[in-house]
Amino acid sequence: MNILKFKLLIIVFASTFISSFAGNDSGYNIKIKLNGIKDSLCYLANYFGDKQYIKDSARSDASGIYVFKGTEKLPGGIYLFVFPGRKFFEMVVDKEQDFTMETDTGNAIKNMKIKGSVDNKLFYDYLNFVTEKGKEVEALKPIMSSKNKDSVKTAKAKIIVIDSLVVNYKLDYIKKHPETMLAKVFAAAEDPKIPEIPTLPNGRKDSTFAYRYYKSHVFDKVDFSDDRILRTPVFHGKLKQYIGAELTLQTPDSVIKEADYLVEKARSNKEMFKYVVWYITNTYENSNIMGMDAVFVHMVNNYYTKDQATWVDSVNLYKIQERARILEPILIGKPAPYVILQDTAGKWKSLYDVKAKYTLLFFWDPDCGHCQKTVPKLVDFYNKNKAKYDLEVFGANTAVEEEKWKKFIRDKDLKWPNVADIKTQNNFRHEYDVSSTPQLFLLDKDKKIIAKKLDVETLEQFLKHLNHEDANDPNKIFKQEPIDDHPFDK
Numbered sequence: 001m002n003i004l005k006f007k008l009l010i011i012v013f014a015s016t017f018i019s020s021f022a023g024n025d026s027g028y029n030i031k032i033k034l035n036g037i038k039d040s041l042c043y044l045a046n047y048f049g050d051k052q053y054i055k056d057s058a059r060s061d062a063s064g065i066y067v068f069k070g071t072e073k074l075p076g077g078i079y080l081f082v083f084p085g086r087k088f089f090e091m092v093v094d095k096e097q098d099f100t101m102e103t104d105t106g107n108a109i110k111n112m113k114i115k116g117s118v119d120n121k122l123f124y125d126y127l128n129f130v131t132e133k134g135k136e137v138e139a140l141k142p143i144m145s146s147k148n149k150d151s152v153k154t155a156k157a158k159i160i161v162i163d164s165l166v167v168n169y170k171l172d173y174i175k176k177h178p179e180t181m182l183a184k185v186f187a188a189a190e191d192p193k194i195p196e197i198p199t200l201p202n203g204r205k206d207s208t209f210a211y212r213y214y215k216s217h218v219f220d221k222v223d224f225s226d227d228r229i230l231r232t233p234v235f236h237g238k239l240k241q242y243i244g245a246e247l248t249l250q251t252p253d254s255v256i257k258e259a260d261y262l263v264e265k266a267r268s269n270k271e272m273f274k275y276v277v278w279y280i281t282n283t284y285e286n287s288n289i290m291g292m293d294a295v296f297v298h299m300v301n302n303y304y305t306k307d308q309a310t311w312v313d314s315v316n317l318y319k320i321q322e323r324a325r326i327l328e329p330i331l332i333g334k335p336a337p338y339v340i341l342q343d344t345a346g347k348w349k350s351l352y353d354v355k356a357k358y359t360l361l362f363f364w365d366p367d368c369g370h371c372q373k374t375v376p377k378l379v380d381f382y383n384k385n386k387a388k389y390d391l392e393v394f395g396a397n398t399a400v401e402e403e404k405w406k407k408f409i410r411d412k413d414l415k416w417p418n419v420a421d422i423k424t425q426n427n428f429r430h431e432y433d434v435s436s437t438p439q440l441f442l443l444d445k446d447k448k449i450i451a452k453k454l455d456v457e458t459l460e461q462f463l464k465h466l467n468h469e470d471a472n473d474p475n476k477i478f479k480q481e482p483i484d485d486h487p488f489d490k
Helices: 012-019 118-144 149-176 181-189 209-217 227-231 235-243 252-266 270-285 293-303 314-330 369-389 402-412 456-466 474-478
Strands: 028-035 042-048 051-058 065-070 077-083 087-093 098-104 113-115 340-343 348-350 358-364 391-397 418-420 439-443 449-452
Touching (some): 028 042, 042 227, 051 065, 077 227, 113 118, 118 149, 118 181, 149 181, 227 235, 227 270, 235 252, 235 270, 270 293, 293 314, 369 391, 369 456, 439 456
Parallel strands (some): 028 098, 391 418
Antiparallel strands (some): 042 051, 340 348, 340 418, 439 449
16 A cells, blocks of 8 residues: 555646547446445546546445546556545556456555456556565565674575566566556566676776666667556656666757657657657756756757647747747857947947956846845955956846936946946847846857856856866756746646
């Protein structure tokens, strides 16, 4: 019996996935009797990606049976019967969709009785087997912390034997029942077995072989043509592992390469294609690693087209594409868009007229609470490091109250070039995606964007790294909290 650890969310975008999986009209008729509960509202839910979603709900009839019934066949996957106390047990829903399950709240797995579903009988044989083997491992754990080396060695050997029995059980199941969905789940969940590490010509072992082999074979037994795997706990974990930091260097070029590889593997099934494209796009629009919005832009430009993103209506497709159009000109490595505004004397000043090795383009507002905290820190940093790094700040005020802006400059003694959009309606807010302040863009001598949405503390680390003053990991420098939330799927 498991404690339910998920939020039963129903969101618009996910619903478009779930509803699109409806099968033929033969329908489903699943009866559940759970001794130990009465007249409670219970749910039929299914895994999807890394979440679980409610599919149906029911109250028990006079005989204590919960009936989930529908006119359309359910999409194949691992489903859950969710009952009070946020507890649940699992079931296989595939070709057999007219069956009965009976158990009790004391031990749902051991006491399960099934009628009308061979798949679920096989599934619960497996669950009972691994439960018993799990108990055997738990009994050995206290010995593992023993100071007696011989006892620890014996316990380790027994655990290895138990693990191999579980592995062999799955392999035997796949061999005997290859047509079942559970066989595909077992196969997909299996990790690649690393061969013996080869020796290089210099006599040393190839230190990267295990990583390269694992990565190139991690999807060997995942059937991308079968979308049932989406409705199990397996596929999302593999996808996240592969595209994430565990197996892919988190730089835009590396992630884009692997993203394209995954999307092409998923093209054989429209629902797999949909999920892979959505997951990667959403993940990297909201990444907390600087510069990864380039992945989002790539995904939108290449896959969010009318003929490919068929699950998105025209209005939301336009919003997604527009978001990418805004971000693309301000990706790291791009030349900063022109900013020409008036200074406190009414003279026009251009960002590109600033002559310095580094220019910090600073968008701020005197009424912004965060700006009031950030400006003194930036002033202190500027005064200490202007000469050291050949740094200049180009401070662009986003507010329109001229006197308040000038007073703030005087009060805080801002000695860098200060400009504002007082008498015109300049488009810089849109061009730089300035939906909140403060925002800091670091530019090189040619005004190309080196970094963006920095805080002052990160700025100092970043400049030290650029000037080889320390050996910090760039990935650590780049990490920061997301500034804005623009969920593309709303």
